[in-house]
Amino acid sequence: MKKLKLVLFLLIAGTTVSMAQAKKSLQTVTIKTPTVQCEMCKKKIEDFMAREEGVTKTVVDYKRKTTKVTYWTDRTTVENIKTGIANVGYDADDVIANPESFDKLPGCCKKKS
Numbered sequence: 001m002k003k004l005k006l007v008l009f010l011l012i013a014g015t016t017v018s019m020a021q022a023k024k025s026l027q028t029v030t031i032k033t034p035t036v037q038c039e040m041c042k043k044k045i046e047d048f049m050a051r052e053e054g055v056t057k058t059v060v061d062y063k064r065k066t067t068k069v070t071y072w073t074d075r076t077t078v079e080n081i082k083t084g085i086a087n088v089g090y091d092a093d094d095v096i097a098n099p100e101s102f103d104k105l106p107g108c109c110k111k112k113s
Contacts, residue, residue, distance in 0.1 A: 024074035026056065031069065031082060035091045035111040036062045044109070048088045052076065067092070 036042065042060040045067060049058035054075025059068045069081050085092035089101035089109070102110065 024072055026070060027073050028068060028070045029078050029081065031067045031078075031085065031092050032065060033060065033067045033085060033090050033092055034065050035097060036060060036065055036067070037111065038062060038108050040106060041090065041109045044088055044105075045085060045090060049081070049084060052081070052084050055081065 033045070036045070039062065042062050045060050046058045049055050049069060054072045055069060056072065057068075057070040061067070067085065071081060079095075082092040082095040086095045087098050087101055089097050089103075089105045091097050091111075
């Protein structure tokens with residue numbers, strides 16, 4: 001009887017752990033950042049995103065004007081990531097840069113009109 005209870009307990013515990021692990025996964029998304037101009041822009045975005053919860057890696061390619069972000073799906077979303085980039089002062093796909101943050105950017109980081 002004790003063995004049966006132990007087996008049932010382990011079975012239930014294993015199922016619970018596997019279900020909890022299924023919810024969180026590491027995912028990578030590529031976001032168009034058309035207003036990124038230089039190495040300084042790259043550094044600003046990468047430094048800011050390093051402090052965002054759930055983001056594990058950020059790589060900005062200012063020549064291709066893209067940003068690849070690897071994140072935990074149970075801690076953040078793509079929309080939160082885009083909003084974070086916009087809060088630094090850069091456009092991110094369909095999310096427009098925060099005007100106040102954009103005004104604080106150095107001249108070389110502002111998009112050309």
